[in-house]
Amino acid sequence: MNVLVPSALRSYTSVSQVEATGDTLLMLFADLDRRYPGLRFRVVDEQDRLRPNMRIFVNGLGVRDLDHALQPTDFVAIVMALSGG
Amino acid sequence: MNPSSSGLVLLVATRKGAWLFHGDSQRNAWTVDGPHFLGHNISHVQLDPRDGRTLLAAAKTGHLGPTVFRSTDLGQTWKEAHRPPAFEKPSNSLPARAVDHTFWLTPGHTSERDTWYAGTSPQGLFRSEDGGVSWAPLPAVNDDPQFREWMGTVQDGTPDGPKLHSIIVDPRDPAHLLFGMSGGGVHESSDAGRSWSTLIEGMQVVDGFDAASVTFHDPHCVRICPSHPDRLYQQNHCGIYRLDRPATAWQRIGRSMPADVGDIGFPMVVHPHDADTAWVFPMDGTDVWPRTSPAGRPAAYGTRDGGQTWQRLDQGLPQQQAWWTVKRQAMTSDTLPAPALYLGNTSGELWIGHDGGARWACIARHLPEIYAVEVAALR
Numbered sequence: 001m002n003v004l005v006p007s008a009l010r011s012y013t014s015v016s017q018v019e020a021t022g023d024t025l026l027m028l029f030a031d032l033d034r035r036y037p038g039l040r041f042r043v044v045d046e047q048d049r050l051r052p053n054m055r056i057f058v059n060g061l062g063v064r065d066l067d068h069a070l071q072p073t074d075f076v077a078i079v080m081a082l083s084g085g
Numbered sequence: 086m087n088p089s090s091s092g093l094v095l096l097v098a099t100r101k102g103a104w105l106f107h108g109d110s111q112r113n114a115w116t117v118d119g120p121h122f123l124g125h126n127i128s129h130v131q132l133d134p135r136d137g138r139t140l141l142a143a144a145k146t147g148h149l150g151p152t153v154f155r156s157t158d159l160g161q162t163w164k165e166a167h168r169p170p171a172f173e174k175p176s177n178s179l180p181a182r183a184v185d186h187t188f189w190l191t192p193g194h195t196s197e198r199d200t201w202y203a204g205t206s207p208q209g210l211f212r213s214e215d216g217g218v219s220w221a222p223l224p225a226v227n228d229d230p231q232f233r234e235w236m237g238t239v240q241d242g243t244p245d246g247p248k249l250h251s252i253i254v255d256p257r258d259p260a261h262l263l264f265g266m267s268g269g270g271v272h273e274s275s276d277a278g279r280s281w282s283t284l285i286e287g288m289q290v291v292d293g294f295d296a297a298s299v300t301f302h303d304p305h306c307v308r309i310c311p312s313h314p315d316r317l318y319q320q321n322h323c324g325i326y327r328l329d330r331p332a333t334a335w336q337r338i339g340r341s342m343p344a345d346v347g348d349i350g351f352p353m354v355v356h357p358h359d360a361d362t363a364w365v366f367p368m369d370g371t372d373v374w375p376r377t378s379p380a381g382r383p384a385a386y387g388t389r390d391g392g393q394t395w396q397r398l399d400q401g402l403p404q405q406q407a408w409w410t411v412k413r414q415a416m417t418s419d420t421l422p423a424p425a426l427y428l429g430n431t432s433g434e435l436w437i438g439h440d441g442g443a444r445w446a447c448i449a450r451h452l453p454e455i456y457a458v459e460v461a462a463l464r
Contacts, residue, residue, distance in 0.1 A: 038166075038167075043150065045183035045184075051149070
């Protein structure tokens with residue numbers, strides 16, 4: 001599936017959209033980390049929780065549960081929360 | 086690097102990146118290299134004294150999680166740690182924790198090439214045995230129920246989060262370790278971190294709290310004297326202390342500071358060659374704890390007699406209306422025969438205090454808020 005990557009993670013991916021696979025968001029991040037080592041830990045903590053200032057959208061809908069099931073045709077966006085100054 | 090350099094480099098960690106300043110032979114002119122990691126919160130940058138080339142930087146951003154970057158070419162290129170400091174998943178009933186940021190980096194003993202220690206927020210202790218590429222938690226601290234009680238929760242910590250800091254490796258014995266926690270006291274191990282004992286006797290706590298309770302102790306910065314490793318100095322939330330081992334009770338040596346300045350502050354700096362000489366940088370710890378220079382007049386204070394007397398060292402520093410703060414990692418000394426002091430402040434200024442702080446001069450202005458300053462000797 002296609003994954004939109006925010007600018008803060010381009011140092012890992014070099015591009016704004018990448019291909020990755022996974023039956024759940026957690027599995028998707030495992031695959032992203034295989035392809036782009038280090039990326040997962042910047043977004044998902046060691047307790048498998050989405051970090052506080054990151055958000056995930058699947059087909060435009062916000063999701064915080066990383067066990068959320070995915071379909072191969074889904075579009076996943078990793079987004080930095082709009083917060084702070 | 087400038088070929089006419091002194092071989093000294095200042096490693097400046099800030100809220101928005103890291104800078105390196107290479108000094109000339111007189112420590113008067115400095116060549117800037119940076120920013121590195123622009124936009125990252127850099128808590129600490131350290132040079133490995135065992136090779137004089139390898140740098141580690143503790144980083145995170147406002148959104149992204151924490152990591153450690155490593156350079157083996159003095160910052161020309163950086164690689165991220167394969168396994169940054171991270172807590173284990175809970176194996177007991179204790180709440181799961183996630184590292185918010187790595188706060189403190191300490192190179193291991195000279196005999197243990199590639200060993201490093203890291204302290205985190207919330208409080209955690211980690212060790213790397215491969216030069217900072219991968220980090221393993223020390224369960225005797227991180228997952229111990231007693232330690233976890235002393236650590237409290239994020240609510241109990243400093244505004245930037247509770248921290249494990251001041252990781253000290255005894256230069257005589259790689260298995261002898263110390264660290265401090267804000268809050269949570271001072272702790273010591275003689276078996277490379279497998280077991281720990283507390284070291285809080287004589288330390289005071291905020292009025293109304295029980296000094297026997299480890300959790301109420303807030304050491305801000307603990308240093309060991311390289312020239313006499315049985316001597317420790319400490320800047321605490323409640324005063325300045327000295328401990329001469331094998332004694333176990335800290336002596337409050339800040340009582341001899343001027344009453345209108347007090348003995349509250351963050352950094353503690355020890356002389357590289359003279360264990361009777363040390364420096365602090367007081368801050369205002371009255372009423373709501375402004376944590377600024379007292380009366381807006383920043384000054385270091387130095388002692389040359391182990392804390393019996395203190396001398397104000399403010400020549401060259403602003404004499405009024407300067408309300409900055411020096412954080413616990415942001416003041417240090419070089420190791421030359423006549424050492425200079427260095428400090429970075431919350432207003433983004435980098436200063437050198439020639440002749441042990443007798444004459445201050447500004448090296449750089451307009452940097453982001455400075456979190457840490459280290460000075461290292463290149464090879």
